[in-house]
Amino acid sequence: MTVDISNYTIATPLPISDTNPIALELIGWRALLECPEVVSMLPDGSLQMTAPTLGASSKSTLRTRCEWKEPGYWLFASAADHWNRQEMRVTKVNSLQKVVISQIHVQGSERPPVKVFWNKGRITMGFRSSYLQEDPVNTTILEDVPLGALFKINIHANSSGAVSVSASCNGVKSTSAIMRLDNTWDTKTLAFHGGVYNQIDYSDTTDPQDGSVCIISDLSITHL
Numbered sequence: 338m339t340v341d342i343s344n345y346t347i348a349t350p351l352p353i354s355d356t357n358p359i360a361l362e363l364i365g366w367r368a369l370l371e372c373p374e375v376v377s378m379l380p381d382g383s384l385q386m387t388a389p390t391l392g393a394s395s396k397s398t399l400r401t402r403c404e405w406k407e408p409g410y411w412l413f414a415s416a417a418d419h420w421n422r423q424e425m426r427v428t429k430v431n432s433l434q435k436v437v438i439s440q441i442h443v444q445g446s447e448r449p450p451v452k453v454f455w456n457k458g459r460i461t462m463g464f465r466s467s468y469l470q471e472d473p474v475n476t477t478i479l480e481d482v483p484l485g486a487l488f489k490i491n492i493h494a495n496s497s498g499a500v501s502v503s504a505s506c507n508g509v510k511s512t513s514a515i516m517r518l519d520n521t522w523d524t525k526t527l528a529f530h531g532g533v534y535n536q537i538d539y540s541d542t543t544d545p546q547d548g549s550v551c552i553i554s555d556l557s558i559t560h561l
Contacts, residue, residue, distance in 0.1 A: 339382035340556050345405045346365070347364070348362050349361045349375050350387075352393040360394050360402070365405065376403065382554075383552050383553060384552070384553040387548065387550045388401045388436075388549050389545065390548045391543040398538075399540075400535050401539065403534075404530050404534055407528040413498055413523065416496065418493065418496075419529075419560050420493055420557070420559045421491065421531065423489070423491075423531050424488070425552060426552045427549065429484070429550040432537065435536040436536060437452050438551065439492060439529070440452040440492075440534075441500075442528050442530045443468070443525050443527055448468070450468075450522060453502055458483055459478075459481075460477070461478060466517060478504045478513055479511045481509070487554070489503075489506075489555075492529065498518035501515050533550065
């Protein structure tokens with residue numbers, strides 16, 4: 338099945354232009370046409386996303402990403418259930434061996450409620466129960482997810498602010514405890530993101546070959 342990102346926003350590790358070093362973001366169908374070195378559709382319909390560690394980033398970070406983003410934002414109360422289901426492989430990882438693969442992003446902030454990582458062969462997550470919380474609480478969801486292995490990752494949130502994350506790989510599945518968001522999130526607008534977001538800062542000494550690559554074979558988002 339072809340992974341359809343035609344209407345999603347794609348954040349790339351490429352600069353806007355030769356004179357503007359900020360990371361280029363564009364609609365999915367254009368990214369496939371104009372940025373094949375970082376966003377490409379493979380013959381089987383799966384999506385490959387590439388994020389060299391040395392590249393363009395947003396104004397607020399020195400970290401690169403190649404991520405899909407939902408085309409719109411939502412509130413927790415806007416639907417009974419919010420689901421992001423993703424099947425993927427991390428086929429290359431940066432020298433720190435840590436990359437964000439999925440998250441619930443919050444508009445206008447670098448402190449999302451949920452971030453999910455491929456982290457040295459494990460699936461881990463960071464969770465903020467309060468919008469005002471500086472540092473997330475980190476948890477391991479699933480051990481033994483080797484580089485190149487096919488795995489599934491699901492994020493579920495409901496209208497009352499209950500969140501859970503599940504992952505499965507090679508027949509083994511694990512689900513987090515149900516986590517509760519407080520009412521500071523009630524008015525915040527959110528969106529699912531996924532792909533590869535390097536958790537390592539680049540510098541003048543960064544190896545040009547360093548970076549992360551994922552292949553997404555299935556992707557669905559529902560708000561019902």
